[in-house]
Amino acid sequence: MSTCSSSSARPLKIGIIGFGNFAQFLSKTMIKQGHSLRATSRSDHSQLCKQLGIPFYRDMSAFLESDNEVVLICTSILSLSQVVKPMPFNSLKRPTLFVDVLSVKEFPRDLLLQVLPENMDLLCTHPMFGPESGKHGWQDLSFMYDRVRIRDEALCYSFIHIFSSEGCRMLEMSCExxxxxxxxxxxxxxxxxxxxxxxxxxxxxxxxxxxxxxxxxxxxxxxxxxxxxxxxxxxxxxxxxxxxxxxxxxxxxxxxxxxxxxxxx
Known part of the structure; x- marks a missing residue:
């Protein structure tokens, strides 16, 4: 990421798939940083999203049409396939950066490379902390990432900056x-x-x-x-x-x- 400086990071339009405890935990810091969020989930989190000021979409097509720059996948490991395989990617309005935060990495990488349209970028990540360990801030907590397929360097950098700006220990390594x-x-x-x-x-x-x-x-x-x-x-x-x-x-x-x-x- 040496082509970008911290001054080039900007607020992002981030759509979150799977708005469980971990996604809710991440979203609070993203909102604090000024990012614009929207969410979809199999469970109804509409009331919580309303409290956070986040649009909640029950329909996946409408969610994908909502002009996200980044789609953050926060599903469980076991449900990933059944969530992403039927996704109507033709509803996307622009080339989009897809990011996963699962605790395993080869599996989501291989699945997403299989189902994502070729013009969509992919960043595989694992924040090595959660609501308990990160409740007092993310300083010195580890964030792993693999730039699997990145063409929009500035967009990728702006997303990674969410974590580096909070003081995370940034670990770039392969999914394997x-x-x-x-x-x-x-x-x-x-x-x-x-x-x-x-x-x-x-x-x-x-x-x-x-x-x-x-x-x-x-x-x-x-x-x-x-x-x-x-x-x-x-x-x-x-x-x-x-x-x-x-x-x-x-x-x-x-x-x-x-x-x-x-x-x-």
């Missing part, structure tokens, strides 16, 4: 590299948290600092839906290897303990 790293961090964290939840782990009077951190992992991960966790596994090809490695590590640890127990008797 993201998924590889995310399987070893985000997916592994969610898996450990879900395992602890299945064990009904709760605080005790004897808790160590280490256990308290584990309990925090359990509590934070179960706040996210099981659909999100499922999506991290189903649509990140590296997650399956990570799950296998976790199972193998558990078995290896059990064998070592068994061998030590047998040698001590």
């Amino acid at each position: 590299e993201h998924d590889k790293l995310a399987a070893r961090t985000q997916f592994l964290t969610h898996t450990i948290g879900r395992i602890l939840s299945e064990m009904d782990v709760e605080p005790t009077p004897l808790d160590t600092k280490g256990f308290q951190k584990l309990f925090e992992v359990k509590e934070s991960t179960v706040k996210d839906s099981f659909d999100l966790f499922s999506g991290l596994f189903i649509h990140n090809r590296f997650a399956r290897q990570q799950m296998q490695s976790l199972e193998e590590a558990l078995e290896k640890t059990k064998r070592k303990l068994q061998e030590r127990m047998e040698s001590s008797t």
Whole structure:
């Protein structure tokens, strides 16, 4: 993005598909920055949008006709295909920048390249934070992006500037590299948290600092839906290897303990 300076960033017309908790969280900062928003969603968020001063569209064709410069896709991972495949792209009035914010990256990249008209730009992103971790601001929180198909550099820059101007740590990397790293961090964290939840782990009077951190992992991960966790596994090809490695590590640890127990008797 070296061709643009911060002074060239400008307010954008951004349409949001999927106005759930995460989209609502992002929209508050976008509104504060002066961007013009409109939204559509399978659930009825018309009252909330009215409070925020955002037009809410029930009809996808009308939404796409509303002259968006950027279409921000904030659906769940599992519902992405059924949302974007039937979209009437012929309703778009101009070449548009499509941006996704899903927690996996190769899957939306490949699907959107398949369904988007050739003249539409595509930016794949992952804000590595949410309503809880970002409630006091986005300073030093990570924002990953991959400029998959970009011709309008100024428009792409203005969108990325939404995050860089808030102090995010900007990470440009390929979708493949993201998924590889995310399987070893985000997916592994969610898996450990879900395992602890299945064990009904709760605080005790004897808790160590280490256990308290584990309990925090359990509590934070179960706040996210099981659909999100499922999506991290189903649509990140590296997650399956990570799950296998976790199972193998558990078995290896059990064998070592068994061998030590047998040698001590």
